[in-house]
Amino acid sequence: MSLSIYSIDLAKHSFSIHGEDTNGNTLIHKTISRAKVLTFFANLPPAIVGMEACGSSHYWARELTKLGHTAKIMASKYVAPxxxxxxxxxxxxxxxxxxxxxxxTRFVKIKSAEQQSILMLHRARDNWVHERTALLNQIRAVMAEFGIIAPKGRHALQANIGHVLEDAENQLPDLARAILADCYDHLLSINQRIADQERCFDMLVNHSNNAQKIMKVAGVGPITATVVIASIGKGEQFDKGRDFAAWLELVPTQYSTGGKPRLGRITKKGDKYLRTLLVHGARAAITNIGNKTDRLSLWCKGLVERRGLKRAIVALAAKNARIIWSLLRNDTEYQVAV
Known part of the structure; x- marks a missing residue:
């Protein structure tokens, strides 16, 4: 039996709902308050309920699924036409x-509350890292205003701040010294928060076999492993590994017509956070190849010679994405090809 189709335009307080039966006849076309949404759908027989991807879409999809409906989330670009x-x-x-x-239409896989919690941890850490970078730049600039040139690097700068505060001969005014001390205390607090969150990643990895499995891939650590698991689960929404790499925008864009394929550059679409982690991991893996002679290392060395370091880094990131998808989807173990 075909199911009726309903759609919700999600918001904070007022939700617009449209429904049609199997013959295309309108069942409902009105706006209701947030408090009445679940009551309305609880009184309906099982139906397909569509909604655009947004901040609360996964929550509503989970609640509607509990009521027996088939919730489907899609990107807004599929709705606009x-x-x-x-x-x-x-x-x-x-x-x-x-x-x-x-x-x-391609649909977004509904995330569990646990997956969203892990992603929340990642976003919080990313926010603290950005705040720490901004604070370090501010401290560096303030010190330069008084003729104190800080050394390069985060760790060297942090170690230097204490010496600047203790040096009574650097002619730093008392007010400026007090403000710099407050900034230094805040920096230490941010460092502690980031360290605590990174310990959380280690705890999550210890309780996840899939995360431990994909951490065997070159350039994949606890942060990357946990965000992959939280973002795609086991990767059932992708038919093949290339689809996952394309979702991350790690493959070239295509503009083909008249039977002439044209490949362009990678774009900045997709999951920027996960793509950044994979690229940084690939950079670390390539720069630490050394004298390794396994098949992947030799492939990376040859690619660097032919295409240059940066292209090789992106290529390895795309390869790692495909490997990760295969490990999760096929439930296999990673083995280094000799």
């Missing part, structure tokens, strides 16, 4: 209802 008339919430709901039925 089907919007007719003015841009408003009800018209968006109609467009979502159309887009959810199209065979070409």
């Amino acid at each position: 089907f919007r007719t008339g003015a841009k408003n919430d009800l018209n968006d709901a109609v467009a979502i209802c159309v887009a959810v039925t199209r065979p070409s």
